[in-house]
Amino acid sequence: MSPLIEITDPRVFDPATILIDVRAGANAHERYLAGHLPNAIFATLDDDLASHPADAAVGGRHPLPALTDFAETLGRWGITPDSHVVVYDDKNAAMGGARLWWMLRSVGHTNVQVLNGGLKAATDEGVELSTEEYLPAATGLYPIPQQYSNTADIEEVKKAAKAADRVVIDVREGVRYLGHTEPLDLIAGHIPGAVNLFYSNSLSPEGKYLTSQALATLYKDAIGDVKPGDVIVHCGSGVTACHTLLGMEHAGITGPKLYVGSWSEWSRNDLPVATEANGL
Structure with a gap:
């Protein structure tokens, strides 16, 4: 199954499909109520797809929720192992949409797709939005494994960033990677040895993903001959990655890992920091 689905695909609005609208920010619920796809469940990045860390130095700003909490959330949304799930957000899937897709895949749910282009794709197509909150029928706890798969912790990243046969990719904007500015975390710069590939380079001017062929070229330029399983991707807090x-x-x-803690964790642990100025 393709990880992407187009708004014109009838499966998006199939009554059997579980459609989830993921929003981020303090006014997330208000934006959802202002307009969302019909029968889309409201979800929040901060409350449903992350835990609330006491210290971002351990796990970053958006650590993954405990597996028991995620299992309860999926059950509340009515998701079972057989469910076809379609997720989207209002940021071209760069925020909560892709994060939820990755989390579901990480716990073994393969029947999940992301709406290509997010909410904008729907409005561009003339889909009439709903302003009524949709409340799904809950099911029991979703059966999930004992850990999230395809993650890398800070110790693995330390080693991978120095290894010739591994690649660490930082998908933040270039000015943050180079250390010119840092709007969210305490220190500007990047992990020494990490390469920069801004996540939005994968999008067309319309806000949809480039073709699979164009994406393959883009990513191959970054990872070269390194095996996908030896690639680690990170961002500021494990979301846009x-x-x-x-x-x-x-x-x-298929197979690259997510460094969940990302720069928000690395930069709070008194570790080496590279910038354009220091040339590390």
Whole structure:
């Protein structure tokens, strides 16, 4: 199954499909109520797809929720192992949409797709939005494994960033990677040895993913001959990195890992920091 689905695909609005609208930010619910796809369940990045860390130095700003909590959330949304799930957000899948796709895949749910282009694709197509909250019928706890798969912790990243046969990709904007500015975390710069590939480079001007062929070229330029399983992708807090991991899946590159803690964790642990100025 392709990780992407188009708004014109009738499965998006099939009554059997579980449609989830993921929003981020303090006014997430208000934006959802202002307009969402009919029968889309409201979800939030901060409350449903992350835990609330006491210290971002351990797990970053958006650590994954405990597996028991995620199982309860999936059950509340009515998701079972047989469910076809379609997710989207209002940021071209760069925020919550791709994060939820990755989380579901990480716990073994393969029947999940992301709406290509997100909410904008729907409005561009003339889909009439709903302003009524949709409340799904809950099911029991979703059966999930004992851990999230395809993750890398800070210790693995330390080693991978120095290894010739591994690649660490930082998908933040170039000015953050180079250390010119840092709007969210305490220190500007990047992990020494990490390469930069801004996540939005995978998008067309319309906000949809490039073709699988174009994406394959883009990512191959970054990873070369390194095996996908030896690639680690990160961002600021493990969210937009999932957008790149989704693009890689669409390009046929399966198996790269997510460094969930990302720069928000690394930069709070008194570790080496590279910038354009220091040349590390």
